[in-house]
Amino acid sequence: MTDQTSQASxxxxxxxxxPEAQANGFATVREARRNELAExxxxxxxxxxxxxxEARPVDIAERFGVRAPTVTKTLNRLAxxxxxxxxxxxxxxxxxxxxxxxxxxxxxxxxxLRFLIRLGLxxxxxxxxxxxxxxxxxxxxxxxxxxxxNRP
Numbered sequence: 001m002t003d004q005t006s007q008a009s010x011x012x013x014x015x016x017x018x019p020e021a022q023a024n025g026f027a028t029v030r031e032a033r034r035n036e037l038a039e040x041x042x043x044x045x046x047x048x049x050x051x052x053x054e055a056r057p058v059d060i061a062e063r064f065g066v067r068a069p070t071v072t073k074t075l076n077r078l079a080x081x082x083x084x085x086x087x088x089x090x091x092x093x094x095x096x097x098x099x100x101x102x103x104x105x106x107x108x109x110x111x112x113l114r115f116l117i118r119l120g121l122x123x124x125x126x127x128x129x130x131x132x133x134x135x136x137x138x139x140x141x142x143x144x145x146x147x148x149x150n151r152p
Contacts (some may be wrong), residue, residue: 036135038063039105041074042083045092046102053092108134110143114149 025069044063061071075092078084083098094102112133116126137145 025044035147037074038078038083038132039101039135041096042094042102043079043105043109045084045094046099046106049093055093056091059094105134108137108142111149114139115145118149118151 010097044060048059048063052059054111057068057071057075060075061068064071071124075084075086078098079086082095083094084094086092109130112130113126116129116133117123121129
């Protein structure tokens, strides 16, 4: 083993948390991943409705870079979860729960985006990175991000 490889191995300390705490951490991440798709969809639907007055499945597919069947499957899930209303071959609209979730996602996204830009990240990279971070950051961490982003 080279000195560099040995040093890298030494820097990787094992996770010293209790098994229950480790399991809780992984469960939190799995839940965030499960919710991430729904959050992205309601946020995009809200943006499309704001911009065009409606959100069509074809526009959703184009924006996400996926095929129509993928959008249909996800929209069916969102309808079952009470986040959207839709009829076959019609536009998609957010329910009150969907609007609330979209507003919360937008708030989180804006805080993370401002924080990353405040750190010095260029706006394009910050926008791309905020898209992932917003789903996984805790409220406690988000509050710290906001505090830092709002500093004079």
